[in-house]
Amino acid sequence: MSIEITVLFDVVPGRMESVAAAFQELCDATRQEEGALRFDAFRSVEHPDVVVLVEDWADQEAIDLHMKQPYVAEFLARTDGAFGRPPYVHRLRALDA
Known part of the structure; x- marks a missing residue:
């Protein structure tokens, strides 16, 4: 099952x-x-200063490897100070799980 x-x-x-x-x-x-498996960013229509990132990963190992990539560090440096609060993370689980 993916994450x-x-x-x-x-x-x-x-x-x-x-x-x-x-x-x-x-x-x-x-x-x-x-x-x-999926990594897409969207801008909210109702809240124009909100970006929503939708991710689907094969497993935790893939997430851990992703977080070590140099382009993740570059993204964090480029966006330093650009967010009004820390990102609000939702790790999802099916209702029947």
């Missing part, structure tokens, strides 16, 4: 353009990883 994660990011007003570019690069690189 599904959704992360909400509150972007500081005026930073969306640079944050969106950073997310796009992160998504492009991450999708090349063997254990990344």
Whole structure:
């Protein structure tokens, strides 16, 4: 069974353009990883300063490897100070699980 994660990011007003570019690069690189089944970033229609990251991973090992990639560190450096609060992480589980 894969691991599904959704992360909400509150972007500081005026930073969306640079944050969106950073997310796009992160998504492009991450999708090349063997254990990344899905890695997509969306901008909320109702809340224009919110980015929602939707992830699906083969297993915890794939997530751990992803977090060690240099482009993850580059993303974190590029977006430093761009979020109004820490990301809100949701590790998902089916209702019947």
